[in-house]
Amino acid sequence: MDLMTTYAPAEASERTGLSLDTLRYYERLGLFGPVRRTTTGRRVYSDHDMAWVGLLVCLRNAGLGISDLQRLMGRLRDRSGGPTGVVELLEEHRSRLHGEIAKMNLALGVLDDKIAHYRGEAGQSKK
Amino acid sequence: MDLMTTYAPAEASERTGLSLDTLRYYERLGLFGPVRRTTTGRRVYSDHDMAWVGLLVCLRNAGLGISDLQRLMGRLRDRSGGPTGVVELLEEHRSRLHGEIAKMNLALGVLDDKIAHYRGEAGQSKK
DNA sequence: CTGTGTCCTGGAGTGCGCTCCAGGTCAACT
DNA sequence: AGTTGACCTGGAGCGCACTCCAGGACACAG
Numbered sequence: 053m054d055l056m057t058t059y060a061p062a063e064a065s066e067r068t069g070l071s072l073d074t075l076r077y078y079e080r081l082g083l084f085g086p087v088r089r090t091t092t093g094r095r096v097y098s099d100h101d102m103a104w105v106g107l108l109v110c111l112r113n114a115g116l117g118i119s120d121l122q123r124l125m126g127r128l129r130d131r132s133g134g135p136t137g138v139v140e141l142l143e144e145h146r147s148r149l150h151g152e153i154a155k156m157n158l159a160l161g162v163l164d165d166k167i168a169h170y171r172g173e174a175g176q177s178k179k
Numbered sequence: 180m181d182l183m184t185t186y187a188p189a190e191a192s193e194r195t196g197l198s199l200d201t202l203r204y205y206e207r208l209g210l211f212g213p214v215r216r217t218t219t220g221r222r223v224y225s226d227h228d229m230a231w232v233g234l235l236v237c238l239r240n241a242g243l244g245i246s247d248l249q250r251l252m253g254r255l256r257d258r259s260g261g262p263t264g265v266v267e268l269l270e271e272h273r274s275r276l277h278g279e280i281a282k283m284n285l286a287l288g289v290l291d292d293k294i295a296h297y298r299g300e301a302g303q304s305k306k
Numbered sequence: 307c308t309g310t311g312t313c314c315t316g317g318a319g320t321g322c323g324c325t326c327c328a329g330g331t332c333a334a335c336t
Numbered sequence: 337a338g339t340t341g342a343c344c345t346g347g348a349g350c351g352c353a354c355t356c357c358a359g360g361a362c363a364c365a366g
Contacts, residue, residue: 061343072343073325092332094343107293114286118323128297142294149287156280159241160273166234167269170255188313199313200355219362221313245353 056099058088064097068105075105081118083108083125114149183226185215191224195232202232208245210235210252242279243272 065072079085084104088096111121124141192199206212211231215223238248251268 071325074323076344077324090332092344094332107289110286110289112323113282114290115283139294139298142290142297146287146290146294149283149290153280153283153287155240156242156276156283159237160276160280162234162237163241163269163273163276167266167273170269171266198355201353203314204354217362219314221362239353 058099059097059102061095061097064095064102064105067102068109070105070109078105078108081122083118083121111145114145115152116145120145186224186229188222188224191222191229191232194229195236197232197236205232205235208249210245210248238272241272241276247272 059067061072061075065075068075070078079087084101087101088098090096108121108125111124116124120141127141186194188199188202192202195202197205206214211228214228215225217223235248235252238251243251247268254268
């Protein structure tokens, strides 16, 4: 059927930027997979796996915790049961993310203030 | 001059939003203080302490780790030795922060895509 | 004086997200 | 056949940033 590309663990690791351990870790937690195996038990990652992991990495970068991912992935997995709230979950995090960004920008402002402050003021403070 | 307000631990905690434990923890790590004590050993936080802690909270929010704070605070502390690189340190983190924000925005984009994707594909057109 | 509350200390425990390890199987090259 | 080396498993260990706890000492209202 599909003659799709497959990846040995090492290559999967390289392509995703995750360590072998982390890849296995994510799989163990059910964040993706199960990954196909050779008869002798070695993992064979598919394009599909890779895409999934790519999403995982992205969401982790976006600040979602492992448990968030577990919930999310669980829902994406069995989308057979009607309204599973995937969109809601994503949107919820989306607004969280906005909040984070706002907070960071705020901190950035404070940082700028501090920089200006410490650069402007020579060598003595103390009130 | 010494008409400055002081704060009992409980109040300091309330005002900074940090737990008593965390306040003590930060102090132990040398992130601020040393905090004055009563003759019997109880902490008495000053306005100065509070301001310092405020900065700490802000920088933590901005994503600096404890060790960053230790370095930073150490440098702010003894600004007697000329160029201590405080500004550099802050600016360095400032750009890190920019990077983080960029990353988040990117993730946000992916999230939006996913939302659009799963909304479009799942229960058919909605919106 | 006594009870209740706040605080003290040092150290152990927690949750997260990996990361490392021992001890083994299997693949590939020479 | 021998020798690497990639990979397997389950479980231990780690670094971070707290958080909790036991056991003890003031604080102060009644």
